[in-house]
Amino acid sequence: MNARATTRPGGRSARVQQSVHQAVRDLEAEVGREALTVPLIAARAGVTPSTVYRRWGDLRELLSDVAVERLRPDAPPADHGGLRADLAAWTVQFAEEMDSTAGRTYIRDALLGDPEQGNAARCSDYAAEQLRAVCVRAAGRGEAVPELEALLDVLVAPLMYRILFRPSDLSQAYTDRLVAAALGRAGSSSGS
Amino acid sequence: MNARATTRPGGRSARVQQSVHQAVRDLEAEVGREALTVPLIAARAGVTPSTVYRRWGDLRELLSDVAVERLRPDAPPADHGGLRADLAAWTVQFAEEMDSTAGRTYIRDALLGDPEQGNAARCSDYAAEQLRAVCVRAAGRGEAVPELEALLDVLVAPLMYRILFRPSDLSQAYTDRLVAAALGRAGSSSGS
DNA sequence: AGGTCAGACGCGAATCCTTCGCATTAGGCT
DNA sequence: AGCCTAATGCGAAGGATTCGCGTCTGACCT
Numbered sequence: 001m002n003a004r005a006t007t008r009p010g011g012r013s014a015r016v017q018q019s020v021h022q023a024v025r026d027l028e029a030e031v032g033r034e035a036l037t038v039p040l041i042a043a044r045a046g047v048t049p050s051t052v053y054r055r056w057g058d059l060r061e062l063l064s065d066v067a068v069e070r071l072r073p074d075a076p077p078a079d080h081g082g083l084r085a086d087l088a089a090w091t092v093q094f095a096e097e098m099d100s101t102a103g104r105t106y107i108r109d110a111l112l113g114d115p116e117q118g119n120a121a122r123c124s125d126y127a128a129e130q131l132r133a134v135c136v137r138a139a140g141r142g143e144a145v146p147e148l149e150a151l152l153d154v155l156v157a158p159l160m161y162r163i164l165f166r167p168s169d170l171s172q173a174y175t176d177r178l179v180a181a182a183l184g185r186a187g188s189s190s191g192s
Numbered sequence: 193m194n195a196r197a198t199t200r201p202g203g204r205s206a207r208v209q210q211s212v213h214q215a216v217r218d219l220e221a222e223v224g225r226e227a228l229t230v231p232l233i234a235a236r237a238g239v240t241p242s243t244v245y246r247r248w249g250d251l252r253e254l255l256s257d258v259a260v261e262r263l264r265p266d267a268p269p270a271d272h273g274g275l276r277a278d279l280a281a282w283t284v285q286f287a288e289e290m291d292s293t294a295g296r297t298y299i300r301d302a303l304l305g306d307p308e309q310g311n312a313a314r315c316s317d318y319a320a321e322q323l324r325a326v327c328v329r330a331a332g333r334g335e336a337v338p339e340l341e342a343l344l345d346v347l348v349a350p351l352m353y354r355i356l357f358r359p360s361d362l363s364q365a366y367t368d369r370l371v372a373a374a375l376g377r378a379g380s381s382s383g384s
Numbered sequence: 385a386g387g388t389c390a391g392a393c394g395c396g397a398a399t400c401c402t403t404c405g406c407a408t409t410a411g412g413c414t
Numbered sequence: 415a416g417c418c419t420a421a422t423g424c425g426a427a428g429g430a431t432t433c434g435c436g437t438c439t440g441a442c443c444t
Contacts, residue, residue: 011392011439011440011441012392012393012438012439012440013391013392013393013439013440016392016393037429037430038430038431039429039430039431047393047394048393048394048395049430049431050393050394050395050396050431050432050433051392051393051394053430053431053432054392054393055392059430108303108304111300111303111356111357112300112303112304117359120356120357120358121357121358121359123357124353124357124358152350152353152358153349153350153353153370154346154350156353157345157349157350157352157353157354158344158345158346158349160349160352160353160356160357161316161344161345161348161349161352161353162349164303164312164352164356165303165312165313165315165316165352166312166313166316166344167309167313178345203410203411203412203421204409204410204411204421204422205410205411205420205421205422208421208422229400229401230401230402231400231401231402239422239423240422240423240424241401241402242402242403242404242422242423242424243421243422243423245402245403246421246422247421251401
């Protein structure tokens with residue numbers, strides 16, 4: 001699943017990975033994110049620091065892995081009976097989650113320790129999957145659906161850009177404008 | 193100029209900052225970015241490591257400061273005689289610069305060591321200034337110009353999102369589509 | 385089923401980075 | 415010209431990180 005963290009899917013390697021990830025989550029809640037160190041995490045996980053360094057190479061890469069897991073959506077997007085309503089609701093929820101203090105931290109962590117861009121791509125895939133589910137459902141209703149690429153460009157990209165580069169309030173008025181823009185050019189071809 | 197790096201504008205503080213920044217640029221070219229360490233930079237700059245730690249607090253924050261300076265545009269956007277041509281040319285150039293290996297590194301560095309979001313905001317401001325210049329020029333010609341916020345959402349955000357999250361080729365065909373989308377909804381109000 | 389082997393882990397030492405207190409010095413200000 | 419704040423240099427102490435070596439797990443083959 002992870003390029004660096006899983007060469008042998010079962011057995012001890014998997015247990016170590018799970019244990020270390022859990023230690024990160026626990027300690028993050030207990031001592032705060034700033035106080036996290038590799039030796040501390042390793043001690044809590046019951047492994048030696050060298051193991052963590054060898055598997056993840058770096059505290060940042062470890063935090064990146066954990067952050068990506070936390071950004072994984074836990075449920076398919078809610079069904080509100082129509083494409084516009086589904087998109088509007090999903091976008092509001094997405095903006096809220098990502099613009100929270102925790103969300104911003106996870107996004108930054110995921111981007112931060114990620115030499116191969118693999119974790120960042122996974123974040124984008126999560127959003128794309130959610131949007132695709134909304135579109136598939138809408139197509140099942142017979143609605144015309146926009147291109148997935150266009151939705152990423154028009155909905156997700158502006159939100160992420162603002163979160164990362166220019167802290168601004170992502171009010172529902174704003175997300176509604178984004179949805180309107182997305183549906184406005186629903187028919188235009190916009191492949192990658 | 194920098195929140196942390198300049199309390200006393202002139203004199204030794206300024207010399208130290210300049211010297212350290214220069215050392216970062218030199219060493220980055222000589223030994224590579226991965227091999228950069230605070231003691232190494234400090235030695236090259238002729239200061240003690242403690243000075244660097246006190247001023248910047250962290251290697252990442254120092255790299256962030258240097259990266260932001262490198263992302264500053266060195267010239268106003270070129271004049272191609274019309275809004276569409278100006279935007280198209282600027283967007284192509286922006287995509288090329290930011291999507292280069294160096295560009296991606298600088299963007300990540302700028303985002304990376306930036307607790308206050310100040311450096312990231314400055315990156316966004318650079319793009320906004322450039323776009324504003326294009327718009328002001330177009331308005332001088334009597335052309336209808338889109339909102340600056342809309343341009344950031346439609347042009348800059350998708351490019352940055354793709355660069356950071358999903359490596360994809362930012363061909364001119366793609367940037368042209370972005371420009372077309374930006375001008376398509378030129379009249380719609382899109383403040384905030 | 386038993387054996388083999390590559391890869392992962394634990395351990396410990398050496399190295400390097402990072403932090404901190406204290407003395408010194410530069411430069412702004414009156 | 416003299417004071418006073420703040421930045422810097424220096425050196426020691428405390429962690430973090432790397433690395434080599436021996437051990438063990440578990441996947442794969444016969």
